[in-house]
Amino acid sequence: MKVTILGSGDAFGTGGRFNTCLHVEAGAERMLLDCGASSMVALNQAGVERNGLSTLLFTHFHGDHFGGLPAFLLDAQFVSRRTHPLTIAGPSGIEHRALHALEADFPGSSANPWRFPIAYVEVTPEQPARLSGIDVSAFPMVHDERAGPCQGYRLSFDGKVFAFSGDTAWTDTLIPLAAGADVLLVECYAYDIKLANHLDYKTLAAHRAELETARIVLTHMGMSMLAGRDDLPEERVHDGMIIEL
Numbered sequence: 053m054k055v056t057i058l059g060s061g062d063a064f065g066t067g068g069r070f071n072t073c074l075h076v077e078a079g080a081e082r083m084l085l086d087c088g089a090s091s092m093v094a095l096n097q098a099g100v101e102r103n104g105l106s107t108l109l110f111t112h113f114h115g116d117h118f119g120g121l122p123a124f125l126l127d128a129q130f131v132s133r134r135t136h137p138l139t140i141a142g143p144s145g146i147e148h149r150a151l152h153a154l155e156a157d158f159p160g161s162s163a164n165p166w167r168f169p170i171a172y173v174e175v176t177p178e179q180p181a182r183l184s185g186i187d188v189s190a191f192p193m194v195h196d197e198r199a200g201p202c203q204g205y206r207l208s209f210d211g212k213v214f215a216f217s218g219d220t221a222w223t224d225t226l227i228p229l230a231a232g233a234d235v236l237l238v239e240c241y242a243y244d245i246k247l248a249n250h251l252d253y254k255t256l257a258a259h260r261a262e263l264e265t266a267r268i269v270l271t272h273m274g275m276s277m278l279a280g281r282d283d284l285p286e287e288r289v290h291d292g293m294i295i296e297l
């Protein structure tokens with residue numbers, strides 16, 4: 053599995069970073085894990101061939117993770133002229149949310165006669181899925197239920213496990229999410245300010261021993277995390293970073 057971090061930013065593009073968008077390659081198949089509002093720019097800048105993506109998988113329905121979907125679909129229809137099927141996967145309600153987002157961003161577009169088949173797949177903690185050849189299991193996170201259910205995922209392929217928290221405050225569910233994973237990509241929005249919806253580094257560090265993974269990479273960093281604390285033992289992601297596993 054090869055994960056390219058196309059967007060590692062927070063909701064506000066702090067530090068000039070793109071909204072969350074991970075490009076995941078597993079054998080011959082490719083998917084996006086989250087596709088935030090700025091992701092079409094990120095995809096174009098990285099030269100990602102959109103028709104090669106077979107799945108878009110979402111963690112939750114905030115704009116910085118989900119907001120790129122309408123433009124992706126319109127690009128597929130009118131620019132990339134996609135013909136092969138696309139799977140749109142995510143928490144319960146994914147189809148309704150997708151149609152609502154299309155209608156909000158490009159009024160009338162939810163009724164487009166798409167030139168390619170679209171399959172909506174709900175992935176829940178009770179209902180794992182195989183997407184783009186990757187076994188995906190969902191874990192409930194604690195973030196903002198108005199934009200949820202909010203989920204983290206374990207992606208398993210060829211004996212390797214990539215775990216991603218999506219957006220969350222500390223929850224003990226991060227422990228099974230991380231257990232035995234080769235890499236945990238975890239949000240770390242703030243440094244030492246406790247928030248109801250996001251993780252801060254101090255809280256994460258206090259729980260470090262409970263996270264049974266050798267490699268932790270921090271993402272979704274706000275201003276206080278980007279302020280240059282070079283003494284942290286964990287890796288911090290940047291746009292364009294590649295994680296091979």
Ligand SMILES: [Zn+2]
Nearest residue numbers: 062063116219
């Ligand atoms: Zn976010």
Ligand SMILES: [Zn+2]
Nearest residue numbers: 112114195219
């Ligand atoms: Zn969010």
